[in-house]
Amino acid sequence: MAPTYNIAMVSDFFFPQPGGIESHIYQLSTKLRDRGHKVIVVTHAYEGRTGVRYLTNGIKVYHVPFLVIYRSASFPTVFSFFPVFRNIMLRERIDIVHGHASLSSLCHEAIFHARTMGLRTVYTDHSLFGFADAASIMANKLLKFSLSDVDHVICVSHTCKENTVLRASLDPLMVSVIPNAVVAENFKPLHSRPEVSANSFGHNPPPVRQLGPHDTITIVVISRLFYNKGTDLLTAAIPRIIQNHPNTRFIIAGSGPKAIDLEQMIEQNVLQDRVEMLGPVRHEEVRDVMVRGHIYLHPSLTEAFGTVIVEAASCGLYVVCTQVGGIPEVLPSHMTVFAKPEEDDLVAATGKAIAALRANKVRTELFHEQVKTMYSWTNVAMRTERVYNGISGAISEAEFYGYDAANAASWSATRGRSGVQSFALIDRLKRYYGCGIWAGKLFCICVIVDYLLFVFLELWFPREKIDICPDWPRKTINEQKETVKDARSRW
Template structure:
């Protein structure tokens, strides 16, 4: 694959998040696809995340995307333990080496994103934050996330939300004005997701080698696809109640569930309890390259999320020509028009009735029309250009002095703000020390040798030799 030509004056951007390939999810897909689109626009993009098993060091992805898998160990659901003062030397080394000017942090539950905001502000870099999820205001986890989010929004230059519902939630929880948040929706790669009629053979009949022979959808059956992480927020408990009702009312239905997570046992128990082994097939975690194959096995996508800010899977399914049945929550009503999605309250009987309506409507569905409309409305090129405008706006923001940073933190929270001021002051002192012992090389001489032998040894330990990886 050809590398994109970078235009003169292209921005140097670091995407930072705990969640990235090989982990599968909406945030991971967003970061990957947006990075690739920005590279095609001529910008330089690197991704900073933590190591995942054999994915460690620095690895070269398609089109020149470089990914730094830092040697940080996750302690809860792939989220790393904050280190603050240990993270700054490594992160500064990467930012100087790659000439980074903009830090784009994703999803504040990621402690790596929060640390990048704090360290980036200390280094005087421009900061952009994208929020991907909806949270409440009363449970303990939401209170913690909202506290971090208020601090992060006080530090960043520009804020992005993936849907109108996500933007409204941000404004409500963090006392922002509507004009403070830019809505930039997710998108879909129409070149990867297309109707089954374009594929060789008949994927509805045979399972194929990548997903195995355990979940055939016979030609005379109606295939219903469920594709999500198996967690409470994705409505796995609701799905466990829906499955027996669906199979009882529509015996011609075959349900294929792709995904893994802590609630998988709940689905397996419901499947065994109601004797649904011949109706419900569970394929486990699906590799990103096999998602299209899984979607080609059905005509209907079933989404039972209890909360959802956007839902990239809905776009991917529509691009493949599937009719969507989903809970009417969060930002889902804004994703697809009503002739492409049937929405229902998050209740078992309501979802089963919605599936019945979808089955009756299948004969009128034109998969190629679905694909054409989705590809025109949602493209990563459009999303990248809108994000580019946000980057340029952040570059016009004035530099924040240390005293102003303290005031911003204290305005957000009196107790938590004092703690943040202490951390910010300590990081500022650490940065001064690093600038003294490791001064920044001039831009025109910036190279691996410019860091000297000490820095080269550090980089060699932190990042291995780049390896070319195939496209996701």
């Protein structure tokens, strides 16, 4: 029988805020619960969301009342979070702490404190960062501090893995690639075709009605309106695309500081009847917006994965996206038109996509079934579960890291269970000391202070006096088998 775990997902980014990280945490938690694990989520308080909340699928969410400073990231407290965090971990009898997102203060602090408490830790990176500007240098140093003492790291794409390995100076064998997924049933095309199935791709089913030369093509954009999401690029490209292709219109959903630039562009070019600004939309409304269009435009300047383009393809939209980060790994070439993150190339790529649709060269009616076979959250949960088994010792080190017995003697001390899973204070100090001439010493001081705080909490607030929360009923063994059977049938 496979072991089950009590897992804490920790991140500043969670519902009700929409986004890829938020959706990833929720969907992964749901599927892990389906596999018999206990999952809680720890995040900061949102407007109208405070205290402890239960989601309909039995996942408990702790909203910690911390100050939010920028883009839903909480103010870093380093040590102030520890008493609350310890109380939650003991109440819920947590075995594994799984943090998400590079810019989440709660994530990094949770991993740091969890190691002090002797808990297994996993970190998932969802973003790409550079190496030259001051903000990236600070973020990378913070990541180096956090990941110097973590059991395993997960990245959502191979490009993301390369970036994280370089930023945090990690052994590549300590990093696994597990992509995002999509609930295809929630992103069906507007007019589903029952005769088109995953088994009919080779039978060349009849195409849908061809777009005429004067039919309007709708281009959809759903994104946070920030610089890194390519909003400036979008603002410059929209007037040129509409000028080159008169029978086109745009639907833009999302909010952010760059929204005012889009509104000014619409006013200056008198495009009120050609560009519709919807503002922020809830995640459950994304499909209803997407099915209004023919093309999905994704002008991001940096992206580790890009779940939204998978959702768009599942809705039957032809995807135009910038060839940056992990985006080229996400969808096959017949579903996408790639562009350089430049205005001229984005305009040209969009024109190419419009011409392909009018010439009926793209079978978008087949996209939904193809996406359904490519991405599954059940598959993501099973692969994440294998990481949990590897760091907890449920499977052998050789099986988890993929080396044979002949090479075991030469296995580096910085790799595998012997290198990262020791909770001894002296071993932790050795790992942090190598983070830099000055930073290493500062990190060691933080570890010692955190350990002393932990001893103080153990003496003055003994764990015997902390009430244990009753578990939500877990899935039965038969239900777990049905889940695995369903996942294998989809593969």
